[in-house]
Amino acid sequence: MNRRVTIRDIAQDVGYHFTTVSMALRKHPDIPERTRLKIEASAARLGYRPDPVLGALMSYRTELRKASYLGTLAWVTNYPSRTGWRAVQPFEEFFEGARQEADRRGYRIEEFWLGEPGMTPRRMAQILKSRGIQGLLLAPQPAVGTELAFEWDAFAAVTFGYTLAKPALHGVSNHHFRSMLLLVEQLFALGYRRCGYVEERRVDARVSYSWLGAYQVAHDAAGRAREIPPLQFNAWSEVEFAQWFDRYRPDVIVTKYPPVKDWLESRGLRLPDDVGLASPSLADRETEWAGMHENAVAIGRAAVSVLGDLLRHQDLGVPATPQRVMIEGVWTRGRTVRALQGAGGDAAAPEGSTTR
Structure with a gap:
C-alpha cells in the first residue's frame, strides 16, 4: 500500500517550510x-489528498484555542517616549498583526514601557512575574546595537528586526535582502536602466545592510555595471542629493525617504515620466509609491506564533542557537514608476512575489 503524501513531502519538493505549504x-x-501556485502544482503532481479526519481535528483544536484564555503577552518598548515607537508605521502594523494572532491563540497583549519613571530592568521583571507574564514581544529598538540587561531566564522572548544586539534572541523580520533583489529585478523588467540607491546609513544598519548588499548583488547578477554609486547620508541633504542626481542622472531611484519625491518635483521633474521612485519598505497601507510591501501585519502574527511555541514548550531564556523567521515582501507598482514599456501593464512578477 502506498504511503499517503504529506505536507512535509510537498515542502521537501518545493523547498519551503512545511508551515508555508500548509x-x-x-x-x-x-x-x-x-508561491501558492507553485505549492499547489507540487501537491497535484505528488498526488496529495487532504486528510479529512486530521483537518476536522485541527479545526476542533483551533476552536478550543479560540475559546480559552491562556494569558497575557508583554509588548515591551524602549523608545524615549511611551508612544515613540508608533511614529514608524510598520511598527504599528507589527503590533496589529501580533494582536490578531494573540487573540486567535487565546492571549491578549499589554504594552510595557522600559522608560517609565523609576523603572529598572529588575523592577520590570518583578512586575511581569507578579502578573504571571512569561512571553515578551520586544518592539524594534530606537537605535542599532542596543543592549538590554534583563532577567531573561524567567521569560520567553521574541524580537523584531536587527536593532537588538545583545542578547541574541529569536527574531522575526521582513526578508530585506530578498525584497531588494525582487525590487531591482522588477525595475529592470519595467525597462529602467540607470537605477540609483539613496538612503541614510543608519537606516541601512537597521536592516543589517541587507538593502545595500542586495542592491549591489542584483546589479551584478543582471550583468549590469554599477555606474551609479549609492548615495548614503549621515544626515539628509537636498544639496548633496542634487549634486549626485545631476552627475549620474538615474532614471529610477530606490529610497525609503519620502522627501526625495518633493526634491525631484521641485526641480521640475515629473514622476514617473521623467524619473521613477521605488521603496524597499512600504507599510501595508501605503499605496502611492511603488516598491515592496513588508507584510508587516504578517510579521507581527509570525512573532506571536514563534512566542506561542516557546511558551508551550517552556523554552525560556536566551537561546543557544537563535532562529530568525523572515517574511516575504510583496511588489506593488503604485504610481511612482512607469508601466511596462510597450505592454501598458506590470512586468511579470519574479518568483515569490505578487503585484497589487
Missing part, C-alpha cells in the same frame, strides 16, 4: 500567489 494549501492571504 498555509498555501489553505489559501492563506499571507502567502504570495506565485
Whole structure:
C-alpha cells in the first residue's frame, strides 16, 4: 500500500517550510500567489489528498484555542517616549498583526514601557512575574546595537528586526535582502536602466545592510555595471542629493525617504515620466509609491506564533542557537514608476512575489 503524501513531502519538493505549504494549501492571504501556485502544482503532481479526519481535528483544536484564555503577552518598548515607537508605521502594523494572532491563540497583549519613571530592568521583571507574564514581544529598538540587561531566564522572548544586539534572541523580520533583489529585478523588467540607491546609513544598519548588499548583488547578477554609486547620508541633504542626481542622472531611484519625491518635483521633474521612485519598505497601507510591501501585519502574527511555541514548550531564556523567521515582501507598482514599456501593464512578477 502506498504511503499517503504529506505536507512535509510537498515542502521537501518545493523547498519551503512545511508551515508555508500548509498555509498555501489553505489559501492563506499571507502567502504570495506565485508561491501558492507553485505549492499547489507540487501537491497535484505528488498526488496529495487532504486528510479529512486530521483537518476536522485541527479545526476542533483551533476552536478550543479560540475559546480559552491562556494569558497575557508583554509588548515591551524602549523608545524615549511611551508612544515613540508608533511614529514608524510598520511598527504599528507589527503590533496589529501580533494582536490578531494573540487573540486567535487565546492571549491578549499589554504594552510595557522600559522608560517609565523609576523603572529598572529588575523592577520590570518583578512586575511581569507578579502578573504571571512569561512571553515578551520586544518592539524594534530606537537605535542599532542596543543592549538590554534583563532577567531573561524567567521569560520567553521574541524580537523584531536587527536593532537588538545583545542578547541574541529569536527574531522575526521582513526578508530585506530578498525584497531588494525582487525590487531591482522588477525595475529592470519595467525597462529602467540607470537605477540609483539613496538612503541614510543608519537606516541601512537597521536592516543589517541587507538593502545595500542586495542592491549591489542584483546589479551584478543582471550583468549590469554599477555606474551609479549609492548615495548614503549621515544626515539628509537636498544639496548633496542634487549634486549626485545631476552627475549620474538615474532614471529610477530606490529610497525609503519620502522627501526625495518633493526634491525631484521641485526641480521640475515629473514622476514617473521623467524619473521613477521605488521603496524597499512600504507599510501595508501605503499605496502611492511603488516598491515592496513588508507584510508587516504578517510579521507581527509570525512573532506571536514563534512566542506561542516557546511558551508551550517552556523554552525560556536566551537561546543557544537563535532562529530568525523572515517574511516575504510583496511588489506593488503604485504610481511612482512607469508601466511596462510597450505592454501598458506590470512586468511579470519574479518568483515569490505578487503585484497589487
